[in-house]
Amino acid sequence: MKKTRLLKNLMLSLLIPCAVLLVLEAMALGKGLRLFANADSWKLFFRAVANVTLTTFALSINLDSGRFDFSLGAVSMLSATVAGTLAQQWNVGPWPMLAIAVAVAALLGLLHGGVYVLTRIPPIIVSLGMALFYEGCAFAFTGGKGVSLVTRLDIIGFSTIGHYILLTAVAVALIVLLFDYTRFGANYRALLSGQKIAVETGIHEIGNALGCYAVSGALMGVVGFISLANTGSQQMALNFGSIGVMFTAFLPMFIGGWIGRYINKRVGIMLGATSMALISLAFARFNTASSVQSIVSALLLVLFLIYLNNEFAILSRFRKKQDAK
Amino acid sequence: MGKQTIRERIPAFASILGLLALIAAYYIVGLIRDANVAYGLKAVVNQSVVVALVATGAVFIYTLGSFDISLGAATGVSALLGAMAYNATGSLPVMFLVCIGVAVAIGFINSSLASVFNLPIFVTTVAMMSVLSAFMLILIGWNGAGDTIKVKARDVRPLDNIPFKVAVLAAYIALCWFVFTLLPTGREAKFIGGNPVCAKLSGIDEKKLAIIASLISAIGIGLGAFLTIVYAPTLNKDTASSIGMDVIIAIVFGGMPVSGGPRSRILSAVVGAFSMGFLSQIMSMLNLGSGYGQMIKAAIFLLVVFIALGSQRGKLLTR
Numbered sequence A: 001m002k003k004t005r006l007l008k009n010l011m012l013s014l015l016i017p018c019a020v021l022l023v024l025e026a027m028a029l030g031k032g033l034r035l036f037a038n039a040d041s042w043k044l045f046f047r048a049v050a051n052v053t054l055t056t057f058a059l060s061i062n063l064d065s066g067r068f069d070f071s072l073g074a075v076s077m078l079s080a081t082v083a084g085t086l087a088q089q090w091n092v093g094p095w096p097m098l099a100i101a102v103a104v105a106a107l108l109g110l111l112h113g114g115v116y117v118l119t120r121i122p123p124i125i126v127s128l129g130m131a132l133f134y135e136g137c138a139f140a141f142t143g144g145k146g147v148s149l150v151t152r153l154d155i156i157g158f159s160t161i162g163h164y165i166l167l168t169a170v171a172v173a174l175i176v177l178l179f180d181y182t183r184f185g186a187n188y189r190a191l192l193s194g195q196k197i198a199v200e201t202g203i204h205e206i207g208n209a210l211g212c213y214a215v216s217g218a219l220m221g222v223v224g225f226i227s228l229a230n231t232g233s234q235q236m237a238l239n240f241g242s243i244g245v246m247f248t249a250f251l252p253m254f255i256g257g258w259i260g261r262y263i264n265k266r267v268g269i270m271l272g273a274t275s276m277a278l279i280s281l282a283f284a285r286f287n288t289a290s291s292v293q294s295i296v297s298a299l300l301l302v303l304f305l306i307y308l309n310n311e312f313a314i315l316s317r318f319r320k321k322q323d324a325k
Numbered sequence B: 001m002g003k004q005t006i007r008e009r010i011p012a013f014a015s016i017l018g019l020l021a022l023i024a025a026y027y028i029v030g031l032i033r034d035a036n037v038a039y040g041l042k043a044v045v046n047q048s049v050v051v052a053l054v055a056t057g058a059v060f061i062y063t064l065g066s067f068d069i070s071l072g073a074a075t076g077v078s079a080l081l082g083a084m085a086y087n088a089t090g091s092l093p094v095m096f097l098v099c100i101g102v103a104v105a106i107g108f109i110n111s112s113l114a115s116v117f118n119l120p121i122f123v124t125t126v127a128m129m130s131v132l133s134a135f136m137l138i139l140i141g142w143n144g145a146g147d148t149i150k151v152k153a154r155d156v157r158p159l160d161n162i163p164f165k166v167a168v169l170a171a172y173i174a175l176c177w178f179v180f181t182l183l184p185t186g187r188e189a190k191f192i193g194g195n196p197v198c199a200k201l202s203g204i205d206e207k208k209l210a211i212i213a214s215l216i217s218a219i220g221i222g223l224g225a226f227l228t229i230v231y232a233p234t235l236n237k238d239t240a241s242s243i244g245m246d247v248i249i250a251i252v253f254g255g256m257p258v259s260g261g262p263r264s265r266i267l268s269a270v271v272g273a274f275s276m277g278f279l280s281q282i283m284s285m286l287n288l289g290s291g292y293g294q295m296i297k298a299a300i301f302l303l304v305v306f307i308a309l310g311s312q313r314g315k316l317l318t319r
Helices: A002-030 A039-063 A072-090 A094-119 A123-142 A161-180 A183-193 A195-200 A205-231 A250-259 A265-285 A290-309 A311-324 B006-032 B037-063 B071-089 B092-116 B121-143 B153-159 B162-182 B184-194 B196-201 B206-231 B243-253 B266-286 B290-312
Strands: none
Touching: A002 A250, A002 A265, A039 A072, A039 A161, A039 A205, A039 A250, A039 A265, A072 A094, A072 A123, A072 A205, A094 A123, A094 A205, A094 B290, A123 B243, A123 B290, A161 A183, A161 A205, A161 A265, A183 A195, A183 A205, A195 A205, A250 A265, A250 A290, A265 A290, A290 A311, A290 B121, B006 B037, B006 B266, B006 B290, B037 B071, B037 B162, B037 B184, B037 B206, B037 B243, B037 B266, B071 B092, B071 B121, B071 B206, B071 B243, B092 B121, B092 B153, B092 B206, B153 B206, B162 B184, B162 B206, B162 B266, B184 B196, B184 B206, B196 B206, B243 B266, B243 B290, B266 B290
16 A cells, blocks of 8 residues: 555656656657757756756745745855856865855855844845845956856866766755754744744744755855856846846746655655756757747746646546546 | 834834935035036936836735736836837827737736736746746847837937926826725725735625736836837837836835735835935946945845834744
8 A cells, every 4th residue: 555655656756757758859759859869968958957956945945934035046146256266266176166156155145044034124125135235246246247267177077967966966865854854954844834833832943044044045056156167157147137047946846846745845846847957958959049938938837837726626627527427 | 002202203204214315315425526416316317217107006016915026027018019119100109008008918917817817926927027028039039120129219309308207207106196095996905915814804806906906007017118218219128127126126115015015105116216216326426336336225225124114023034
């Protein structure tokens, strides 16, 4: 009985990524292409999995607790800018640069959390202010020129499939461990389901919130590093130009929430991100215009949300039809 | 109810005091830097009037406790289609009507999607923002004149003056104030924003109000799109792109809670939009550079919101 349920849950968890893969592969075959035609396709796929998984974790950690965060893109940009500049000045390789990016991003997250808990301003408003502040910092730090590492072959050479898989696996393992198997995670879940009761039972909400912001920041540090190591440059953005990063995480977050009914939610998010990475790969293979990509992604998000928010009505109508037959 | 002390009253006026302080700072900095204050003032009005129009309409949406991030993209699409309509007909009234009509259509689609399918409004507007931004690229591509859509500057110059823009803004504020303050719509919107469960149990139709709020807001977007063409008749993919975020900042800067409810005020949007305009102009006069200027802007924004919150901070962290 238990084995059957496990098998059923596993099958349902893999339903969306497998269905997406099958549909896209069929479309590719229809165009006389293969989705995974060469090493570059695999690289693009695993990079997208890493970026989207980490960004979705960073978004959902705080959003699940009702804390919306517009500053994710700015944290990623500023941490990559600082790490890239220091890597140039100190002539260090990719691993120390990654460590710097993660440390800087965690500190930026902590500062954001600190402003939030000290001022008690609604989190969405604080995140707007911090996004503007961090964008300004990055711009001032480089004089608006950004960072270029195109001559640093050791750092650009970091962009390999093996490294992407390693970073994704470590991030998923650490996040599962932290949020599902530690006291911090238990407190986080208690605050999530009943803030007032949790605080009255002695849970330290401020410490937990600061921890969440720091972890969320650290994840965006990895995203910033991956992006900088891949392209070799970091462009600057002002006036909320950095917030677009966050919008890629919505669909995988909702898909992850659905898959999370059958398997660990963080693994569900990774599977949601995998589905999105397949779609990104298909866009690249089909040479889809960026405007069409945006429209298709937005439509998929709306359609999935329509299903999620009307699931009961849709399923009961479906069952009625089956009963009538 | 005891008498409020001055300290207790400060938060209620923090945004207006902030605006007055910024105006004073603008004149002082202008005097010290020997800047052309009158010219700068014109720039403030030109920058602020579009944000003020869009934000004033958006107050209806925010009062309900909703959130719309697609306002900038909606303004951009309305402006592009308005400009294309003008180029096809050579008629300013047609351009005006197309700007308003497109904005109303977008608002209707947005609110209907959210109401009919029970979608979370914020995520719906995130999707809408992507679609509209992409649509702007498609429109510019269709037009076949490079990366821009242009209206001849001399054709719109007669309207590019401060009295006309202020008159448009004043008329729209008067309309919104009338609906928000004197009609049941405003009271019901505040009720829903303050306590949605209680409002629903009292028989208030949330879906109908959401559609009305979107339509009123759409008129502001259409007017903003029209004035965008008048001020900068060469439009591109980035036209009005920052308005969506500027509106949120303006509303909060103006002292309105982003969660909506009974403390919502129509004038918050105008106060906030002009505060931002003066702040940008002060940064520009101080010649601090874009990065430092934005950092200071962010710090002042957070400070004003912090003061405006006053004694509303509870034991639990705000969500």
